[in-house]
Structure formats: C-alpha cells, structure tokens
Amino acid sequence: MTVYKMELNEGHDHKAELFIGKKPLILLAYMDGCGPCGALKLTWDPATKSVKNVTVLEIESALIAHVVSEHPNTILGKILAHVSGFPTILYVPPNKKGSIDLVEFKEARTKDHLVEFIKRAKEPRPAKQQAAVAIAKKAKK
Numbered sequence: 001m002t003v004y005k006m007e008l009n010e011g012h013d014h015k016a017e018l019f020i021g022k023k024p025l026i027l028l029a030y031m032d033g034c035g036p037c038g039a040l041k042l043t044w045d046p047a048t049k050s051v052k053n054v055t056v057l058e059i060e061s062a063l064i065a066h067v068v069s070e071h072p073n074t075i076l077g078k079i080l081a082h083v084s085g086f087p088t089i090l091y092v093p094p095n096k097k098g099s100i101d102l103v104e105f106k107e108a109r110t111k112d113h114l115v116e117f118i119k120r121a122k123e124p125r126p127a128k129q130q131a132a133v134a135i136a137k138k139a140k141k
Contacts (some may be wrong), residue, residue, distance in 0.1 A: 003048060003056040006063055021100075024054045024121035025092040029083040031061035037087045040109050047114035054121050061086060075100065089114075090101045091121050 004019075019025065028044060030037040048056050064080045071077045079092060082102055089105035107113040 003058065005058045017075060019055050019057075020079070020092060021095045023094055025094075026054055026056050026057045026089040026118055026121055027077065027079065027088075027092060028056070029061070029064055029080070029086060029088040029090070030058065031086040034061075034086045038088045042112055043109060043111045047111045050111075050115055050117045052080070054118055089117070091117065093121070 002019075026048070028040075030040070052099070059080070064083055067074070067077050068080050072081065078100055079090065079102065082088075082090065082104075091103040091105070093101055093103075095101065105117050109116065
C-alpha cells in the first residue's frame with residue numbers, strides 16, 4: 001500500500017494529479033488537534049497497513065482549505081470540496097473518463113470496518129454495489 005501524507009507546504013497539486021483516478025484511492029481528511037481525528041488514527045494506521053494495492057492519501061485541513069479556495073477546478077479541489085467535517089474518509093475509484101464518483105465511509109470507525117471498506121476499494125465493481133453485496137451476504141448468514 002502506498003500512503004501519501006500531504007501538508008500545506010508541499011507541491012500538492014502535481015503530486016495528487018499523478019495518482020487520482022488511476023488506482024483505487026482512500027482519502028482521509030483530518031485536522032491537527034481534532035479529538036475524533038486523533039481517535040481515528042489509532043485504528044486508521046493499522047487498518048491501512050493491513051491492506052495492499054490501494055493508494056492512501058492523508059490531507060490536513062489547512063491544505064484542504066487552500067486547495068478548495070485556490071484550486072477549485074483541479075481534480076483534488078473537486079474531491080476536497082466534498083469534505084464537510086473532520087475526520088472524513090472517502091473512496092475515489094479509478095476512473096479513466098475523468099468523472100469523480102466518491103463514496104464516503106459512514107460506518108463505525110473500527111479497524112474491521114475500515115479494512116472492509118478499503119478492501120472493497122480493490123474490487124472492480126462500483127463501491128455502492130459492493131456495499132449492497134456485502135449487506136446481502138451478511139443478511140443470508
């Protein structure tokens with residue numbers, strides 16, 4: 001798994017454009033000093049390390065505000081415009097057409113739920129369909 005951590009002092013636009021849309025991407029939007037963000041990191045780090053072949057992008061709130069206000073028409077700007085609170089976890093599927101279909105993680109913030117969400121990102125089906133299949137499988141048990 002490749003993990004990128006982006007902060008305001010970096011050349012964020014060019015780096016992000018290299019991998020957004022090319023591979024499954026899990027994005028974590030967080031804010032330094034945020035209690036829920038700190039609590040999530042306790043399960044986030046082990047969860048992301050246990051899954052392979054997915055790109056992980058961690059972006060701090062100051063960079064999010066900068067990109068959304070200064071670069072709203074970039075792919076990263078369009079994705080980050082969907083962040084409305086912290087922490088936010090988004091799945092960005094690979095897409096060769098250039099459109100952006102996002103799925104927000106809204107489950108319990110446990111390692112098992114995070115790992116399952118990340119693993120679904122690797123599957124070729126759309127994430128919404130994956131969730132429906134997972135729910136149907138659980139219902140049959």
